[in-house]
Amino acid sequence: QKEVEQNSGPLxxxxxxxxxLNCTYSDRVSQSFFWYRQYSGxxxxxxxxxxxxxxxxxxxxxxxxxxxxxxxxxxxxxxxxSDSATYLCAADSGGYQKVxxxxxxxxxxxx
Amino acid sequence: KAGVTQTPRxxxxxxxxxxxxxCSPISGHRSVSWYQQTPGQGLQFLFEYFSETQRNxxxxxxxxxxxxxxxxxxxxxxxxxxxxxxxxxxxxSSLLGITNTEAFxxxxxxxxxx
Numbered sequence: 001q002k003e004v005e006q007n008s009g010p011l012x013x014x015x016x017x018x019x020x021l022n023c024t025y026s027d028r029v030s031q032s033f034f035w036y037r038q039y040s041g042x043x044x045x046x047x048x049x050x051x052x053x054x055x056x057x058x059x060x061x062x063x064x065x066x067x068x069x070x071x072x073x074x075x076x077x078x079x080x081x082s083d084s085a086t087y088l089c090a091a092d093s094g095g096y097q098k099v100x101x102x103x104x105x106x107x108x109x110x111x
Numbered sequence: 112k113a114g115v116t117q118t119p120r121x122x123x124x125x126x127x128x129x130x131x132x133x134c135s136p137i138s139g140h141r142s143v144s145w146y147q148q149t150p151g152q153g154l155q156f157l158f159e160y161f162s163e164t165q166r167n168x169x170x171x172x173x174x175x176x177x178x179x180x181x182x183x184x185x186x187x188x189x190x191x192x193x194x195x196x197x198x199x200x201x202x203x204s205s206l207l208g209i210t211n212t213e214a215f216x217x218x219x220x221x222x223x224x225x
Contacts, residue, residue, distance in 0.1 A: 034213065043201055043216040044154070088154065098167040099144070099214065103153035 006102035019076040023089030030091040079109045115217035129190040136204030143185040148199040197224045
């Protein structure tokens with residue numbers, strides 16, 4: 001079973017701190033990785049994609065990929081209460097748009 | 112630029128009935144994927160269509176089917192509804208649907224089976 005695993009949380013961080021969200025995947029053929037943010041009752045919103053080993057930064061968000069360890073992470077700097085949401089990690093499964101999602105990590109940013 | 116549009120937003124159906132959900136992708140996007148989201152199972156892939164052809168299918172029973180029209184709009188059908196089919200159904204569109212192309216979700220259709 002090809003899986004993407006995440007800690008369900010909740011992960012609680014104080015406002016202004018760095019939130020670190022982690023994800024592991026089992027399918028070694030996966031090439032593309034995505035982080036989605038989903039607010040309660042809303043649909044997932046793409047916030048980051050990463051395809052190569054290393055770091056990718058976009059504003060307060062940094063995605064990190066380590067294919068050797070089959071590990072993806074998302075760092076959120078200067079966390080804000082508006083960042084409180086469930087963060088979904090996803091990996092492609094080598095087929096056209098067959099993307100496998102983790103069950104998500106719930107992040108709570110405490111003012 | 113309009114986003115992904117799903118209709119209807121909410122549905123209540125009775126066990127044994129069938130239902131059809133609609134998804135209009137972002138203009139120019141040719142790939143439409145469908146997902147089922149439940150609290151216990153998270154987001155599960157149903158199938159993906161590209162240029163009116165189903166290219167990929169998840170592990171769902173044959174009661175779940177779909178199609179895509181020449182304008183890239185897609186429909187998903189669930190026959191003989193079961194209580195366990197109650198879920199949020201999401202569609203996502205992407206430009207070409209190949210690896211490295213990001214997908215954008217619609218607001219979803221909340222289906223309740225009673």
